[in-house]
Amino acid sequence: MTNKPKRNDRHILVCNDDGIFAPGIRALAEVAAEFGKVSIIAPDTQQSAVGHAITVHYPLRVTDFEINDKLSGQAVSGTPADCVKLAHDQLLKQKPDIVLSGINHGSNAGINLLYSGTVSAATEGTILGYPSIAVSCTEFSESADLSGCQEAARRVLRYIIENGLPSGITLNVNAPAGPLKSLSWTRQARSRYVDEFEGRVDPSNRPYFWTTGTLEVLEEGDDLDLNVLKKGRGSVTPIQYDLTANDFFRKINGKIDLE
Amino acid sequence: MTNKPKRNDRHILVCNDDGIFAPGIRALAEVAAEFGKVSIIAPDTQQSAVGHAITVHYPLRVTDFEINDKLSGQAVSGTPADCVKLAHDQLLKQKPDIVLSGINHGSNAGINLLYSGTVSAATEGTILGYPSIAVSCTEFSESADLSGCQEAARRVLRYIIENGLPSGITLNVNAPAGPLKSLSWTRQARSRYVDEFEGRVDPSNRPYFWTTGTLEVLEEGDDLDLNVLKKGRGSVTPIQYDLTANDFFRKINGKIDLE
Numbered sequence: 001m002t003n004k005p006k007r008n009d010r011h012i013l014v015c016n017d018d019g020i021f022a023p024g025i026r027a028l029a030e031v032a033a034e035f036g037k038v039s040i041i042a043p044d045t046q047q048s049a050v051g052h053a054i055t056v057h058y059p060l061r062v063t064d065f066e067i068n069d070k071l072s073g074q075a076v077s078g079t080p081a082d083c084v085k086l087a088h089d090q091l092l093k094q095k096p097d098i099v100l101s102g103i104n105h106g107s108n109a110g111i112n113l114l115y116s117g118t119v120s121a122a123t124e125g126t127i128l129g130y131p132s133i134a135v136s137c138t139e140f141s142e143s144a145d146l147s148g149c150q151e152a153a154r155r156v157l158r159y160i161i162e163n164g165l166p167s168g169i170t171l172n173v174n175a176p177a178g179p180l181k182s183l184s185w186t187r188q189a190r191s192r193y194v195d196e197f198e199g200r201v202d203p204s205n206r207p208y209f210w211t212t213g214t215l216e217v218l219e220e221g222d223d224l225d226l227n228v229l230k231k232g233r234g235s236v237t238p239i240q241y242d243l244t245a246n247d248f249f250r251k252i253n254g255k256i257d258l259e
Numbered sequence: 260m261t262n263k264p265k266r267n268d269r270h271i272l273v274c275n276d277d278g279i280f281a282p283g284i285r286a287l288a289e290v291a292a293e294f295g296k297v298s299i300i301a302p303d304t305q306q307s308a309v310g311h312a313i314t315v316h317y318p319l320r321v322t323d324f325e326i327n328d329k330l331s332g333q334a335v336s337g338t339p340a341d342c343v344k345l346a347h348d349q350l351l352k353q354k355p356d357i358v359l360s361g362i363n364h365g366s367n368a369g370i371n372l373l374y375s376g377t378v379s380a381a382t383e384g385t386i387l388g389y390p391s392i393a394v395s396c397t398e399f400s401e402s403a404d405l406s407g408c409q410e411a412a413r414r415v416l417r418y419i420i421e422n423g424l425p426s427g428i429t430l431n432v433n434a435p436a437g438p439l440k441s442l443s444w445t446r447q448a449r450s451r452y453v454d455e456f457e458g459r460v461d462p463s464n465r466p467y468f469w470t471t472g473t474l475e476v477l478e479e480g481d482d483l484d485l486n487v488l489k490k491g492r493g494s495v496t497p498i499q500y501d502l503t504a505n506d507f508f509r510k511i512n513g514k515i516d517l518e
Binding site (some may be wrong): 046048049050051052053054055056057059060061062081082085086088089090111113114115120123127128155156159163166168169182183184185187188190192193195196197199200206207208209210211223236237238239240241242243244245246248249252253254256258259 | 305307308309310311312313314315316318319320321340341344345347348349370372373374379382386387414415418422425427428441442443444446447449451452454455456458459465466467468469470482495496497498499500501502503504505507508511512513515517518
């Protein structure tokens with residue numbers, strides 16, 4: 001089954017994980033507005049690296065907000081995944097045709113994908129049946145030039161409006177700051193962080209640890225997201241959320257007794 | 260490459276997402292102690308449904324704790340993934356041979372897998388190169404009989420000690436409360452939640468929303484984790500963390516221009 005967004009009265013839901021006040025979500029909403037009506041429903045606070053967290057122990061609150069004359073929306077006291085779920089189930093009268101998440105301030109390529117709240121919002125859109133795209137800029141700075149990421153978002157939006165997207169697939173877009181050189185299909189690079197923590201001692205002489213670390217790419221290939229980005233180009237990785245290790249499952253199923 | 264834990268001086272790291280005071284982590288540590296030396300490093304508070312979150316905006320604190328004469332460990336002011344990363348990078352003098360996570364109070368089968376802190380701790384173990392297992396009980400109650408889940412953990416531990424586990428693979432074990440009927444290899448069932456929120460009004464007449472919802476299985480098959488569990492049996496799903504949609508990637512790569 002392919003989800004193909006309809007052309008008239010197109011409605012695009014925009015979410016992120018950096019919160020409603022981040023420049024990235026405005027940049028993405030501007031691109032979305034070229035293609036249809038935009039609803040922004042996003043976390044009321046910074047939610048970086050929350051992964052696919054959802055809120056189960058606290059209730060969610062929703063607040064209307066206005067960024068400027070053109071951009072307004074609803075802020076949710078939860079995670080990116082909460083926002084998309086709540087938008088679908090309760091907040092939007094007209095269901096969206098497309099879900100966009102980002103533009104994240106920081107890369108979501110390679111292993112970063114697993115920790116990403118930005119990607120989880122788009123994945124949640126896919127789970128709910130909407131063609132969904134996550135967009136991230138490899139630069140952390142909130143003053144980075146997002147024009148190339150906007151152009152990448154524009155091309156990928158155009159792509160899914162023309163071609164649809166198979167159900168179960170999310171597109172994970174990453175691009176450097178500055179103008180877009182090129183944009184190509186990629187795979188998630190096998191990678192991991194090394195030297196992940198820095199230990200310090202506080203003024204009361206008690207130890208604490210900060211997350212830090214260096215990203216290490218563990219395989220080679222011109223079609224890997226991290227390698228394409230290293231060359232200053234943009235990447236689009238199709239991802240899915242069935243985590244079953246199918247090759248291993250087929251090999252092992254029934255053959256080895258777990259009794 | 261297959262990771263085969265060594266047999267002498269075996270060291271098992273035990274983590275969870277319900278926090279160090281949950282009965283489930285004690286039940287799992289007891290099983291682990293049958294196979295080697297145990298280190299418990301787990302969140303100091305309840306971290307259910309945090310997914311693969313990591314802590315980037317706050318430093319992490321570590322506190323020693325003792326549950327009883329036999330069980331002691333370190334409590335971390337972070338997520339399950341933080342715990343395993345910090346254990347590997349800073350806290351453990353002797354690296355672990357196996358990482359265990361659980362026993363979670365609540366199912367991590369089907370789509371729950373994505374939201375699970377328990378599974379993310381085991382996945383983090385796999386990323387760091389250790390054979391890793393997540394174990395969950397389908398019953399939420401903290402007074403549930405975990406003997407069957409313990410038996411499932413025991414069998415799967417024995418399995419990976421004898422056979423090793425290919426690198427990149429995590430085993431996601433789920434079992435009902437009570438004695439274990441049987442345990443079989445399964446796949447993650449395609450599924451999603453419907454009717455996900457309940458709207459209420461607080462004493463000040465302001466609206467809020469609770470996460471709730473019903474889990475819907477979207478495919479059929481005797482080898483799906485959710486279906487095996489429905490029959491009161493235990494399931495073991497091999498999972499992996501390369502999210503690339505490879506079939507779609509092979510079909511589309513180079514064929515459709517993103518210019």
